[in-house]
Amino acid sequence: MTANYNAEPLLKVENLKQHFKVSNNYTxxxxxxxxxxxxxxxxYGLVGESxxxxxxxxxxxxxxxxxxxxxxxxxxxxxTGHLSRSDxxxxxxxxxxxxxDPMSSLNPRKKVEDIIGEGLDIHHTYSSKAExxxxxxxxxxxxxxxxxxxxxxxxxxxxxxRQRVGIARALIMNPKLIIADECISALDVSIQAQVxxxxxxxxxxxxxxxxxxxxxxxMVKYISDRIGVLHLGHLLExxxxxxxxxxxIHPYTKSLLSAIPEPNPVVEKNRVALTYDYKTSxxxxxxxxxHLVGGTHYVKCTDAEFEKWSK
Amino acid sequence: MADVILNVKxxxxxxxxxxxxxxxxxxxxxxxxRxxxVAIVGESxxxxxxxxxxxxxxxxxxxxxxxxxxxxxxxxxxxxxxxxDILEKDKKWLxxxxxxxxxxxxxxxxxxxxxxxxxxxxxxxxxxxLHTKLSKDLAYMKAVSLxxxxxxxxxxxxxxxxxxxxxxxxxxxxxxxxxxxCDPNLLICDEPTTALDVTIQAKIIELIKKVQKERGxxxxxxxxxxxxxxxxxxxxxxxxxxxxxxKGLTNEVFYDPKHPYTWGLxxxxxxxxxxxxxxxxxxGSPPNLLxxxxxxxxxxxxxxxxxxxDIEEPPMFQITKNHFAATWLLDPRAPxxxxxxxxxxxxxxxxxxxxxxxxxx
Numbered sequence: 001m002t003a004n005y006n007a008e009p010l011l012k013v014e015n016l017k018q019h020f021k022v023s024n025n026y027t028x029x030x031x032x033x034x035x036x037x038x039x040x041x042x043x044y045g046l047v048g049e050s051x052x053x054x055x056x057x058x059x060x061x062x063x064x065x066x067x068x069x070x071x072x073x074x075x076x077x078x079x080t081g082h083l084s085r086s087d088x089x090x091x092x093x094x095x096x097x098x099x100x101d102p103m104s105s106l107n108p109r110k111k112v113e114d115i116i117g118e119g120l121d122i123h124h125t126y127s128s129k130a131e132x133x134x135x136x137x138x139x140x141x142x143x144x145x146x147x148x149x150x151x152x153x154x155x156x157x158x159x160x161x162r163q164r165v166g167i168a169r170a171l172i173m174n175p176k177l178i179i180a181d182e183c184i185s186a187l188d189v190s191i192q193a194q195v196x197x198x199x200x201x202x203x204x205x206x207x208x209x210x211x212x213x214x215x216x217x218x219m220v221k222y223i224s225d226r227i228g229v230l231h232l233g234h235l236l237e238x239x240x241x242x243x244x245x246x247x248x249i250h251p252y253t254k255s256l257l258s259a260i261p262e263p264n265p266v267v268e269k270n271r272v273a274l275t276y277d278y279k280t281s282x283x284x285x286x287x288x289x290x291h292l293v294g295g296t297h298y299v300k301c302t303d304a305e306f307e308k309w310s311k
Numbered sequence: 312m313a314d315v316i317l318n319v320k321x322x323x324x325x326x327x328x329x330x331x332x333x334x335x336x337x338x339x340x341x342x343x344x345r346x347x348x349v350a351i352v353g354e355s356x357x358x359x360x361x362x363x364x365x366x367x368x369x370x371x372x373x374x375x376x377x378x379x380x381x382x383x384x385x386x387x388x389x390x391x392x393x394x395x396d397i398l399e400k401d402k403k404w405l406x407x408x409x410x411x412x413x414x415x416x417x418x419x420x421x422x423x424x425x426x427x428x429x430x431x432x433x434x435x436x437x438x439x440x441l442h443t444k445l446s447k448d449l450a451y452m453k454a455v456s457l458x459x460x461x462x463x464x465x466x467x468x469x470x471x472x473x474x475x476x477x478x479x480x481x482x483x484x485x486x487x488x489x490x491x492x493c494d495p496n497l498l499i500c501d502e503p504t505t506a507l508d509v510t511i512q513a514k515i516i517e518l519i520k521k522v523q524k525e526r527g528x529x530x531x532x533x534x535x536x537x538x539x540x541x542x543x544x545x546x547x548x549x550x551x552x553x554x555x556x557x558k559g560l561t562n563e564v565f566y567d568p569k570h571p572y573t574w575g576l577x578x579x580x581x582x583x584x585x586x587x588x589x590x591x592x593x594x595g596s597p598p599n600l601l602x603x604x605x606x607x608x609x610x611x612x613x614x615x616x617x618x619x620x621d622i623e624e625p626p627m628f629q630i631t632k633n634h635f636a637a638t639w640l641l642d643p644r645a646p647x648x649x650x651x652x653x654x655x656x657x658x659x660x661x662x663x664x665x666x667x668x669x670x671x672x
Contacts, residue, residue: 158596221581273517
């Protein structure tokens with residue numbers, strides 16, 4: 001693992017709240033006070049079911065939304081409130097995003113070279129057409145596509161190849177942090193493995209950090225150094241992959257882990273997944289505070305719950 | 312073979328496209344017994360969905376059936392056991408007698424398979440009124456009890472709601488309730504949980520298993536998730552490029568796979584126990600079926616490929632009573648090739664874990 005934990009955190013999210021006002025008397029509280037850090041070169045996995053707020057966090061961090069409350073520090077710069085021109089340029093180049101559906105996130109009327117080169121065009125980071133072409137070809141080679149693919153359109157590619165284009169587009173600005181929002185869930189199992197391997201190779205080469213958002217725990221385990229478990233906008237448990245998988249504390253984390261199907265027929269047929277229902281569990285996330293389990297392993301709960309669970 | 316309800320023989324289907332004929336299904340045989348669960352596994356484009364659409368008689372207009380037979384055995388209105396060849400019947404007859412009534416299907420995405428402009432109740436009652444002689448009131452009562460059966464609380468209230476008011480898992484439960492509404496003999500689930508979260512996936516699978524047990528119906532699962540297959544299936548068919556390349560009891564295929572493609576599929580699954588730095592991937596991509604495949608379709612991606620693989624297509628070799636695989640490696644003349652050691656180790660570990668539950672392994 002290439003993560004550098006001695007350095008200052010690359011991204012620091014403190015008590016992030018993201019509310020959406022639906023009407024005068026109804027507000028959706030998508031994210032309720034989430035704090036975490038990402039170190040340079042590290043992969044942080046955010047897991048949770050749909051509606052848990054994991055995509056919202058990704059979008060707030062890259063400032064597609066204006067956070068309701070809290071502080072986001074990226075690259076030693078506060079990026080929460082109004083952004084100055086230079087901060088905006090820094091944010092838009094140093095942080096990039098890969099989206100879930102490679103078909104709907106690529107402009108069908110643009111050639112691949114123009115999709116990938118758009119960031120270069122906006123930020124004027126080349127001096128001649130030849131340099132632009134050279135940069136695009138290099139990136140294409142890096143994600144395992146051929147130079148002749150540059151003049152094709154997105155519909156001429158298969159799903160896995162399209163996601164490679166999405167990765168190339170994120171990589172061309174040489175970002176320090178890439179937010180991968182469910183970037184493999186639309187792909188076939190064998191293609192998922194190819195894309196995950198590619199992302200790992202790229203990280204080893206460029207030292208970029210990933211915020212990996214997914215609901216597939218087996219893949220998250222595979223790629224992440226640390227994991228955060230989200231439910232209903234609360235970060236319930238966070239720690240290294242090892243800590244979360246070998247010693248889950250929160251009942252929700254336990255139920256998530258027990259739901260992963262294993263390719264082992266006899267074991268699988270005899271296993272019953274744990275069920276977890278927030279309404280009947282008697283747990284109130286709003287009352288919970290952070291408790292240290294050990295190392296970097298934190299769980300959000302009340303004192304009484306912590307005592308009960310960590311026995 | 313008394314209780315076989317679906318028997319597919321030598322099915323061969325092409326699609327007419329502007330680029331030429333695409334040979335999507337290249338000779339498939341399988342059968343399904345009453346109460347049994349069969350899984351069809353394969354990558355996208357391997358022909359698993361097309362096979363099931365053929366069984367329902369809902370193939371696209373540009374499909375050409377070159378050969379084959381799909382015999383479906385069911386009890387008709389008069390209570391007699393009859394067998395029909397689905398491929399010989401016209402769409403209108405199938406609509407009236409088979410689709411929804413005898414064979415029902417659960418699709419991948421519950422948002423697109425439900426009608427957004429109709430409330431849940433209406434969508435449930437619609438099928439019941441069409442296929443049975445129940446009165447409106449009785450049909451309504453049946454719909455409510457179906458919703459309860461699939462684990463939806465406040466069924467009466469839900470009947471008036473629209474699909475967008477329900478969560479993804481809830482919607483898929485409604486789809487299952489609709490599929491069950493006419494008491495089918497066969498339920499086909501086409502990637503029923505791919506669009507859902509892991510926790511909800513587990514619940515939906517439990518639900519399908521429960522319903523199957525209570526009603527004694529047969530289920531066909533189409534999926535690419537081997538974890539799901541392990542959980543539900545009695546029998547597995549692995550498809551590649553329009554052919555079944557390995558089939559057998561679930562335990563045989565998972566603990567003792569014989570085809571290199573099955574090896575690849577199992578190796579590519581992320582394993583919760585190992586900490587390898589890289590995931591195994593099957594190199595290359597599936598063949599374009601627009602062009603005729605010569606020899607074994609998997610041979611360009613197969614690192615165990617023999618010379619014969621490029622010349623002649625391998626036949627099905629029988630390994631045990633139920634276990635078959637189509638690879639030349641099983642030919643007595645072939646050199647002895649073992650599966651990759653990493654996979655062998657992983658399977659041994661799996662078997663060890665499984666022996667806690669079943670001492671025979």
